[in-house]
Amino acid sequence: MNKHRAAVLVIALLTAAACASEQTATPTTQISTTTTTVETTTTTQAATTTTEATTTTEPFDTDRLTLTEPGTPESEVEIAFYQALDAYTAAIRNPDPDHPALLETTSGSLLTRIRSNIQELVDEGWTTRDSEVEAFQYVLRIDINDTGDEAELLACYFDTGVVYDKASGEIINDDILTVEQRQTYQRSDDRWLWVDAENLTSVEGTGPCAGNI
Numbered sequence: 001m002n003k004h005r006a007a008v009l010v011i012a013l014l015t016a017a018a019c020a021s022e023q024t025a026t027p028t029t030q031i032s033t034t035t036t037t038v039e040t041t042t043t044t045q046a047a048t049t050t051t052e053a054t055t056t057t058e059p060f061d062t063d064r065l066t067l068t069e070p071g072t073p074e075s076e077v078e079i080a081f082y083q084a085l086d087a088y089t090a091a092i093r094n095p096d097p098d099h100p101a102l103l104e105t106t107s108g109s110l111l112t113r114i115r116s117n118i119q120e121l122v123d124e125g126w127t128t129r130d131s132e133v134e135a136f137q138y139v140l141r142i143d144i145n146d147t148g149d150e151a152e153l154l155a156c157y158f159d160t161g162v163v164y165d166k167a168s169g170e171i172i173n174d175d176i177l178t179v180e181q182r183q184t185y186q187r188s189d190d191r192w193l194w195v196d197a198e199n200l201t202s203v204e205g206t207g208p209c210a211g212n213i
Helices: 011-019 073-093 100-105 108-124
Strands: 004-006 034-039 044-049 126-129 135-144 150-159 162-165 171-173 177-188 191-204
Touching: 073 100, 073 108, 073 126, 073 135, 073 150, 073 177, 073 191, 100 108, 108 126, 108 191
Parallel strands: none
Antiparallel strands: 004 135, 034 044, 126 162, 135 150, 150 177, 162 171, 177 191
């Protein structure tokens, strides 16, 4: 089976987020409009400039698919997996709980927990980077329900990411883990959103689902 290799994952951080107690997040981003007032000798006109919503996720390279064929319902879920992964990685690279890509790919209580956990990185002055050992992840199974609006995905992560102190460079966590994780995706309008994660196994070093590195 082909394995998709990518940047730092720090699944230990995600594990903590998925197991943490649910907290209420205060929205910090919003779509705003600008109102301009134009005065004349007799009337005042209000002109509103509308800003169209844009997405920050990059066009997806279907060569990254390891389980499904492009154009199938299952491939849409696998694409959502990698897009959520990319968003998560970007959000912890230079920790930003309000990273736009996170908001586009993840939803519900999982998003709340992840954002809270990333905020802890910010508060501690910590950040993340790759280690010399290359990380990878791939999808083992995808099951879509009969109504086509929810999917369960099983993934394997070989996580080699490093958490360190930005100021001193001190290593906080450089454990190498193999994690088998069950994820839930829900269809919203024309896209799948990541809404839940549960670690089924977490093994130090190379675990069973990683196979041969």
